[in-house]
Amino acid sequence: MSALESGDPLRFSESRALTLGVELELQLFNTRDCDLTPVASDLIDLIERQPHAGDVKPEITQSMLEISTGIHDRHDALLAELQSVRNTVVAAADRLNVLVSGGGAHPFQHWSERRIFDKPRFHQVSALYGYLAKQFTVFGQHIHVGCANGDDALYLLHAMSRYVPHFIALAASSPYLQGVDTAFDSSRYNAILAFPLSGRAPFVLRWDEFRTYFERLRALGVVESIKDLYWDIRPKPEFGTIEIRVCDTPLRVETAAALAIYAQALARRILAERPPVTEDVYLPYGYNRFHACRFGLDGELIDPMTRTRRPIAEDIGATLDTLGADPLAPESEPAFAVLRRMIGGAGNDAYWMRSTYQIGRSLPDLVFRQAERWRGRG
C-alpha cells in the first residue's frame, strides 16, 4: 500500500495483494457514570508524548478515538501491534481516569448530547447531516485488504459481498442503544443505513468504469471524495485497498485481528479460484444483511449461487473448513480458532453483552465491564 503519489485521487495506488490494515473506532467514557466523555484530544495529546506502536487519531466526536495499525500480512504481527497500541491507549486513559472500550454503539448515550470534534470537516459533516451526524456516534472496525490493481479491487469487493453477513454477525456488539435492548445484535448498522450514500457499491468490475461512475456522481455534486461514500465495502484507491466497513468494533483486539485474518484468507481464496461474479450476488443481499444484524450468528443466510439457506454460524463453519487448504492456514489458525469458538457456542460480543448485563442489571455496569474486557480482563 503506497501512499498517494500523484495528484490524482482516483488513481488506484498499487499495493501488495492481501496485505492488511485495521482501524478501530473506540468509545471513551468517564468513570463516574460511564457515559461518553469528550476527552479524545487530551488523550491523544498524552499518547503522542512518547513513541508508540500504531496510529492514534481523532474522529468525528471528542468521545471517539480511532486507532490503526501499519501494514501486515501475518496474524501474529497484526495481533501484537493491536495489543501494543491497546496497552498504550489504556495506560494513558488510566492517567486521565477515562475508560476505553470496543462495542458498536454506546448503550445509553443520548445522541443530542454529543460534542462534535473541533475540525472543519467534522463541522461540515455535522451541518450537513444534522441529527444523523450525532446519531452517527457509532463505532466500527474497518479492515483494509491490499489489492494489486483497481480491477482486482472491484472484483474482490463484489465477490466478498456474499460474506458481508459473516462479518456483521461475528463482530456484532451493539445490542443496546439509547438505554434499551434493540433486539438487534448490531444496531449500529441501522444508524449507518440512514445515510444517503450508504449501502453497496454499484456493480462495476473495471476501474475505469468505476472512475466514470464516480466522476458522474461528482459532476452532479453528490460527492466530493471517496470519503463521502459510506458503502459496506468501498475501494480506497489512495491506499490501494478495499475497505470492509460493516463490522462493529469488537470488544477485544483478539477478535478484531481474527476478523481481519478471516477477510485476508477469504480474499486469498477468491483471488486464487476466481469464481465468476454476477450482479445476482446482490439479490438476497439486503435480506442476508438484515438477518445478520438482527439475529447475529443465529440469522439465516441465503446463498445466491447455490440457492440454499442455512444459519450464518453454519455457513461460517463451512467456509472456515474450506480455508484449511490455504497455504498460510497454519499461521492463521489461531485466528480461525477464535472464530470457531464463537460459532461453537461462545457467541459474539452482543451475546456476551446481553449475558453480562444480567450480572449488574445496569447499563453503566455493562459499559464498565466492556472496558475491562477491552483491557484483556473478563
Next chain:
Amino acid sequence: MDTLFFLPSWPPHVGSLTMAALVLLAALVAGEIVQRVFKLPRLIGWVIAGAFYGPSATGLLDAEALHDLQFIMHVAAGLVLFEFGQRIDLGWLRRNPWLAGTSVLEATLAFVAVFLILLLLRVSPPVAAFAAAIAMATSPATVMTLARDLRASGQVTQRVELLTALDCAYAFITIGVLLAWFHAEYHGDWVVMAAHPLYLIFGSSMLAILAATIARPLLMRLDAYGDVQRVCAFALVLVAVALGEWLNLSSALVLLGFGASLRALDDRRRFVSLDFGPLGQIFLVLLFALSAAALDLSIALAGAITGIALVAARYAGKYVGVVLTSRVSGLSTRKGSLVALGLMPMSAVALVFVHETVTVFPELARGLLSVLVPALVVLEMAGPLLARFAFVRAGESAALA
C-alpha cells in the same frame, strides 16, 4: 373587633418556613431572569435574591429568621456534599499520583499566599490563618451546580471536581487543627491539640464508612423504585448530618466521605444516577440564597481592598500549584490554567459550617468575617463566571456546544 374574629390579623404573621418559601420563589425568578436575560449562571440570581432579603439589604429576613432557618442550610449543605462525594473517584489518585501532588501543592500555596498577604495587611495571625484555611477550599455547591447545568464532562471538569473535594477535606482538617491550636493557646492543653484533629479525621471517616455500609444494601433493594430510593437516600443524609453534629464531628467531612464511600462500595454501578431530583434542587436554591442573605454587606464595602487582595493571592497560589504540575499529571498547561480558573468559586456556604465552630471565640469570628465577607462577595459573582468560562472554553459543556 371580636365580632369580626374571622378576618385575618394585621400585620400578618410570617413564619420562618413561609419566609423560606418566599425566598425560594424570589430566588427561582431571579435565577431565570439572570439566565435568560443576562446569560449568566442561574445561581448568581439565587445569591442576589438571597442577599436582597437579608438583614443588610431589605431586612425582610431578619437575623432571628435566619437563625431559625439554619437547619435548612445544614441539611442542604449535607445533601450537596453527599452528592458531590459521589462524583469523586479516589481511585484516580492511585492511577495518577501526580494529582495528589497537584492538590497538596495548590492548596498549600493558596494557604501560604493568603496567609502572607493578610499578615501584610495587618490582619492578626490567628484570623489570617483561619481565613487562609477557608480560602484553600473551593465551593462544591457551585462547582456541582455549574457542572450539572452545563452538562459538563471532561478532563477540566473532572479535575476541578476532584481537587474541590480534596481541597474541602484539607480545609476542614486544617480548621480543626487551628481550632485545637487555638484551644491550646487559651488553655495550654496540648493533649487536646493533638487529639482534636485526630478525632475529627478518624471519627468523620469512620462515620462516613459506616453510613455507606448501611446505606448500600438498603438502596440496592430500592433500585427499581427511583423515587423511593431517592427519598431513602435523603433520609439517610439527614441522619448522617444529625449524627455528625451530635458527635461533634465535621458534618462536612462526614457527608463528603459518605458520598465517596458509597460510590467506592458500588461495585455494580447501581447508584451512578442517584441524585435528589427536584427535592435536591429546592435545598440547593435555598442554600445559596440563605447563605448569601446572612452576609453582612456593610463589612464587604469596608474591607474591599482586603477582599480583593485575598482573592488575588488565592488565585495566584492555586494557579501556580495546578499549572506547575499539569503536564506531569498528563494535561496540557493550557487546560491546567483552565482547571485553576475552575477552582475559583468560593461561596458563603463555606461559612455555614465554619461559623458555628468559630463563634466560640467571638473576637476571632468578627475578625474572620471582616476578612472573608468581602472576598466572598467578589467570588459569589466572579467564581461561577470564571468556572463556567473554564468548562466552556475546555469544550466540555454539552449544553452550550
